[in-house]
Amino acid sequence: MDALNKISATWQDLMDNKSDPRTTNWFLMSSPLPTVMICLTYVYLVKIVGPALMENRKPFQLRKIIVVYNFLQVLLSAWLFWGLGKSGWFTNYSYRCQPVDLSYSAQAIQMTHFCWWYYFSKFTEFFDTFFFVLRKRYDQVSTLHVIHHGIMPFSVWWGVKFMPGGHSTFFGLLNTFVHIIMYTYYMLAAMGPQVQKYLWWKKYLTILQMIQFVGIFTHCFQLIFHNPCNYSYIFVYWIGGHGVLFYFLFRSFYQQAYVAKSKSVKNDEPNDKKTLIVDDNENIVEYKKHYETKRDSITQINKALAKHL
Numbered sequence: 001m002d003a004l005n006k007i008s009a010t011w012q013d014l015m016d017n018k019s020d021p022r023t024t025n026w027f028l029m030s031s032p033l034p035t036v037m038i039c040l041t042y043v044y045l046v047k048i049v050g051p052a053l054m055e056n057r058k059p060f061q062l063r064k065i066i067v068v069y070n071f072l073q074v075l076l077s078a079w080l081f082w083g084l085g086k087s088g089w090f091t092n093y094s095y096r097c098q099p100v101d102l103s104y105s106a107q108a109i110q111m112t113h114f115c116w117w118y119y120f121s122k123f124t125e126f127f128d129t130f131f132f133v134l135r136k137r138y139d140q141v142s143t144l145h146v147i148h149h150g151i152m153p154f155s156v157w158w159g160v161k162f163m164p165g166g167h168s169t170f171f172g173l174l175n176t177f178v179h180i181i182m183y184t185y186y187m188l189a190a191m192g193p194q195v196q197k198y199l200w201w202k203k204y205l206t207i208l209q210m211i212q213f214v215g216i217f218t219h220c221f222q223l224i225f226h227n228p229c230n231y232s233y234i235f236v237y238w239i240g241g242h243g244v245l246f247y248f249l250f251r252s253f254y255q256q257a258y259v260a261k262s263k264s265v266k267n268d269e270p271n272d273k274k275t276l277i278v279d280d281n282e283n284i285v286e287y288k289k290h291y292e293t294k295r296d297s298i299t300q301i302n303k304a305l306a307k308h309l
Contacts (some may be wrong), residue, residue, distance in 0.1 A: 019161050020102065028157070030114075035157045042126050043150050046141055050133035059136040063190055066131055070187035073124065077179035080118050084173045085112035088165070097229035098168035108165060115156075115164040118172045122153040128186075132163070144249045155242055159235070167223065167231045169238045171216050178212045181205065203258045203262055209249050217243030 015031065023029045085091075090100070101108040129149060132140040141176045159168055188195050220240030223231055228263055 005290055011097055019163055020112075021118065022104070022109070023160055024163055026160075027118055028119075029161055032154065032157055032161075035153050036124065039150050039154050042129070043146060044086055044127045046133050046146060050130070051138060054133060054136055056111050058153065060134045062135060063192070066190040067187055069127055069131070070183045070190060073183040074187065076121055077176045077183060080114060080121060081176035082174065083114035084111070084169060084176065085117070086122075087114055087274075089170065094229070095170070097223060097227060097231060098167045099171075099229040099231060111169065112160075113168060115172070116162050118176070119153065119156040119160045121154055125149055125152070131306040141144065142253075144253050146247065148246065154189060158238065163232060163235050166236045167229070168220065170219050171239050171243070174212045174215055177207055181208065183210075189198050203254070206250060206254045206257070213247035215244045215249065216240070216244075217247070 028034050031216070087107060089095075091107075092265040101111070126149060129141055129145065132138070132145075156172075179243055182205060185202065186201060220236050220243065223236050227233070227236075
């Protein structure tokens with residue numbers, strides 16, 4: 001009983017006395033439990049409830065909704081990128097080592113607000129997965145996808161609660177920049193085959209995401225060797241560790257989606273030249289061989305492809 005009381009007292013002291021008082025009373029900031037529950041509910045919905053409800057239903061056609069959603073995500077990401085930059089990274093922040101400004105100055109409060117909105121944006125990204133489930137694109141609801149979306153709100157919560165500003169917000173700056181490009185791609189991909197055939201750069205988007213994570217953990221881990229601003233090592237390892245984790249997860253995805261798939265296609269019919277053009281959900285929208293050209297609906301072409309492979 002004494003041990004439990006000590007744990008409870010330590011936790012209460014951490015939440016009440018060690019956290020940033022400027023964000024204590026903000027929405028979802030009083031305790032990590034609401035965020036944890038929302039994240040677990042998200043995983044439960046997309047992995048269990050959603051597929052069960054959709055089992056005997058036809059996939060929803062959500063193209064227009066997805067286009068609008070991705071457009072709004074582009075605007076939100078651009079606004080957050082601009083805000084994080086204006087609040088420090090484009091003005092007076094040091095890329096070498098930046099402490100957290102705990103004052104109530106206009107710039108410090110502005111950075112704090114943009115950190116909270118960045119945290120909130122992680123919940124809006126859940127709709128990516130909801131749309132996959134409603135369209136019965138369960139192959140897109142991968143372990144990488146669910147881990148990435150499911151863990152981010154919880155991870156960012158700690159930053160807003162204890163360190164809303166300073167060195168680790170470089171993570172948000174890079175992430176929002178990549179999301180501008182990523183959601184632009186998704187918006188274009190949802191517009192149909194007439195646009196999708198120009199989106200040859202999908203794999204380079206994955207490469208950009210990996211570069212992002214290299215930049216994140218490099219920027220964090222430099223403080224292990226020299227930390228002149230006395231930035232919290234807990235957050236150095238916390239943010240840097242996330243960068244390492246997601247780098248290897250995205251690297252694994254890249255190898256499976258592009259390197260392994262490329263070798264499989266080449267080895268399948270080495271003497272028979274063919275071209276595949278796919279949409280963002282890996283559906284064939286154009287299929288060519290040297291002896292035939294087929295242009296039809298996605299469903300018909302996928303069936304035709306299955307007979308030839």
